[in-house]
Amino acid sequence: MTVWVVDWPMTGDDDGPRTLKTVTTAARVIDAVRAHDEIGASALAEYLDISKSTAHIHLTTLEQNGFLVQTDSGYRLAFKFTVLGEYVRNRSPLYRYGKPEVDDLAEETNQYTHIVTEENGTGINLYQVKGDTSIEGEYQTEKIQRRDHLHYTAAGKAILAALPRERVEEIVDNHGLPAQTANTITDRETLFDELDRVRERGFAYNDEEEIDGFRAIGAPIRDTDDRVRGSLSISGPTSIMQGERYRETLPERVTRSANVIEVNINMNSQS
């Protein structure tokens, strides 16, 4: 039975390479603050099983360095993360050249469109636009704030299919194949069979594997060296994702956009 980490893979303190215990603790503090939205020294000490004074000095140190801000009732993550995060996002050619294409695609199809990349075996939602006919509510805005498993999204499967098999094995080892719906692929061999089909087709389907009643189509975006940089995907309720539109029209459209992004990235290619 494999065990998978829910939030951030490998929170340090392994037996592997030498690491700095204090820094790892600081990272745990950041994750704890994130998990609680807002937290004080005492609660943090209990949560992380460290002394109150240690919790306190970690909080104040992180505050001094701009990672946390103190409010009336505790500490929370500072906007420094937003600024740094926006820098990281804009640094990525996938985002820079993908964004305009996502905008076009969303407007044209009126569906929820997003661009995804992979880091440490999980999917990062780099950009997304909801078309008019797509789902409403909190779902979309929340999605970009978290990492997703790759095996139950169209974007994720498009990426997995483009990775070398041993890398996929490693990812499955680390993160497992948790089910989201009854359709989620939870078996290793079934997943590899599916990835074969994705490679044949050139794009991936997600047929109610993440959310009941929702389908998606994802196409990979590759390097000149054929390494995946990420993927482009489009999703919506099954009611509008069916028939020829689902089998032909949308896949072609998504693949075309993915190709445009590839070309743009590779034209302006450095790094």
Add this chain to the structure above:
Amino acid sequence: MTVWVVDWPMTGDDDGPRTLKTVTTAARVIDAVRAHDEIGASALAEYLDISKSTAHIHLTTLEQNGFLVQTDSGYRLAFKFTVLGEYVRNRSPLYRYGKPEVDDLAEETNQYTHIVTEENGTGINLYQVKGDTSIEGEYQTEKIQRRDHLHYTAAGKAILAALPRERVEEIVDNHGLPAQTANTITDRETLFDELDRVRERGFAYNDEEEIDGFRAIGAPIRDTDDRVRGSLSISGPTSIMQGERYRETLPERVTRSANVIEVNINMNSQS
């Protein structure tokens, strides 16, 4: 002569409260990686004046904890920052309730519109939309990736005017009043006079104080307790920011949107 820190205020290691030296070093590593986009152990060691082995263990520790990723030619900031940053942004009521209003305002006026908040005495660009008639190019996308001084933007001055005087003094002490253009206010008393006028009017002007040829109008967004949460502002070339539009129409429109945001925040007010 006061000295101001350009990037992140107070990079720890003060004589003030006890802080963790190792964590502060890790923070310096993060800033260094950010400054270089990508960096290796040797270069980092030289840049931060630490030993190569220390640089190495810091890099690997931060990588283990998901803050850095290793590439062919060094380490760079990971998308973890993007995910955390997006969480922080969405956590902010100012962003959640401000975004739709910014979208409306930008579409209606066709100008560059943004929402700003303050942290550690600098302005954070939470959200921005460029209208059709606004400036083109890299400027807009870059702005959200950095912090700005508050004294030379309309949004910033709107915030400063709503802060208690001692807080403004403190901010000026820490960050100074560097000039951006010939119009930038660089004198302390002139600034306070200007802030008085902003308070009288209820909104702030930026008359080519940040960029030559560009004006802006900013209005504060307040709490129920009258504490500033941030501000809303609109900017554009002087050619379309003049006459009655500049003196009356736009200020009224911006102030109205700011009020709408205030109401929405305070209606759903917690935290």
Add this chain to the structure above:
DNA sequence: TTCCACTGTTCGGCATATGCGAACGTGATC
């Protein structure tokens, strides 16, 4: 090819910075 110069990586020892517990200060709540 061989050499060199440059990285990244590992190791052990010493100094010290870290984490703890206990004590203190402070503000709320009953």
Add this chain to the structure above:
DNA sequence: GATCACGTTCGCATATGCCGAACAGTGGAA
């Protein structure tokens, strides 16, 4: 006004972070 819970400070013992030196791997130059 007493009690509680929290944030904060203090000294101390020891774990641990930092260093220098040595080792390994890589790429280029001759």
